[in-house]
Amino acid sequence: MLYDLLRPFLFTLPAETAHHVGSGLLDLSLAPPPLRALVRSAVAIDDPALAIERFGIRFPNPVGLAAGFDKTGEMFNALGALGFGFVEIGTVTAHAQPGNPRPRLFRLPADRALLNRMGFNNPGADAVAARLGRTRIEPVLGINLGKSKVTPLEDAAGDYLRSLELLEPFARYLVVNVSSPNTPGLRQLQDAAPLRDLLRALRRRAGELASARAGEARPVLLKIAPDLTDPQIEEAVGIAREEGMAGIIATNTTVSRDGLRTAPARVEALGAGGVSGAPLRTRAREVVSLIRRTAGGAMPIVGVGGIFTADDAWEMVRAGAALVQLYTGFIYRGPLVAREICIGLRERLRREGMRTLEEAIGSAHR
Numbered sequence: 287m288l289y290d291l292l293r294p295f296l297f298t299l300p301a302e303t304a305h306h307v308g309s310g311l312l313d314l315s316l317a318p319p320p321l322r323a324l325v326r327s328a329v330a331i332d333d334p335a336l337a338i339e340r341f342g343i344r345f346p347n348p349v350g351l352a353a354g355f356d357k358t359g360e361m362f363n364a365l366g367a368l369g370f371g372f373v374e375i376g377t378v379t380a381h382a383q384p385g386n387p388r389p390r391l392f393r394l395p396a397d398r399a400l401l402n403r404m405g406f407n408n409p410g411a412d413a414v415a416a417r418l419g420r421t422r423i424e425p426v427l428g429i430n431l432g433k434s435k436v437t438p439l440e441d442a443a444g445d446y447l448r449s450l451e452l453l454e455p456f457a458r459y460l461v462v463n464v465s466s467p468n469t470p471g472l473r474q475l476q477d478a479a480p481l482r483d484l485l486r487a488l489r490r491r492a493g494e495l496a497s498a499r500a501g502e503a504r505p506v507l508l509k510i511a512p513d514l515t516d517p518q519i520e521e522a523v524g525i526a527r528e529e530g531m532a533g534i535i536a537t538n539t540t541v542s543r544d545g546l547r548t549a550p551a552r553v554e555a556l557g558a559g560g561v562s563g564a565p566l567r568t569r570a571r572e573v574v575s576l577i578r579r580t581a582g583g584a585m586p587i588v589g590v591g592g593i594f595t596a597d598d599a600w601e602m603v604r605a606g607a608a609l610v611q612l613y614t615g616f617i618y619r620g621p622l623v624a625r626e627i628c629i630g631l632r633e634r635l636r637r638e639g640m641r642t643l644e645e646a647i648g649s650a651h652r
Contacts, residue, residue: 289620301391301400305617309361312621316364322424323367330369331628335635335642338371340586340608341505341532343458345426347371348631348643349599349624352590352611353430353461357407359414359421366425369624374611375414376430377463380448382410383435386468392556393617396547398594399563400614401556402539403468406432411449418456429457430509432466439471442480443487450488454495454504462488462531465511465538467560473511478521485529505532512537512569512591516576523580533586535611536573540566563614567592571605578606578648594619596630603631603643604650 296304316322332346350372356362362373385407392401408414431453437445450460462485464475475481488506496503508526510519526534539560543553546565570591577587589607593599594615602610616623631643640646
């Protein structure tokens, strides 16, 4: 496969440089819409057995690309052509911001992981909205919203509301990201009182915007950190349900360094940041399972963390996720990873004697 030949070259480059080179090549090669359509028809697995409907959206398959890869909303159509069932862009903030100083993205090959402290680098909600307004949106598109670094925590709701108002017209769903470890103080918004106030304000405004256009409100999902304690997760899920969130995305990156195979001195030298990829797999699945038990299956879950293969996705689905997302797996496995996972899930359904993926969701709890 071409990516197997290209990856060693990309991995000789600094991680962020490799990202720009690889994503640039992808976007350039799939720029013509007819070519995107041709590639998608050859690559995508749109099997009714894998289709999932949640929060009013039909996803052609359950494998999505997580936020972080396309922060600016420039290449989601090319990414969608690779067979992802949905693509989430961002994180987008109300104010444009450069993010943290470089270097800020690192590979941990021994762990099949990434460490990042990007810091929500993005051109701001106004610029992203302008770009989306002149673009034909092809895949199911989610937009991940975060707090601007310059905005004090006490003014966070207004900051998120500004982004929601600008970007809501273009999203099939929206995500409230209060769980990145790379914006100072952001995770404090996961505490009960500020979380409730924020979610209530966003849900209310989404409803007002829907009423103004005489349509349905955009689903709003909450993305949580894996580093919360189990009681904190249960509390966050309860608040999300009470405030009308459409679902939970579990989880963001972790600040834990436990169990890494990479030499401790190397990890320490890299500095602060969130770890994603294989080291997150077990905890992410535990969080999904806990949410499933806490909500009794009433809260749709998007499982993220350590998804590289169909087996990883299958176990996340069995734990309770209706949909899964990956980012690090895309970096390590390459552009056909969504197709490979979908083919593997379809084969797993056959082996288990199940007709649709719906039958597998939460089956570990039965």
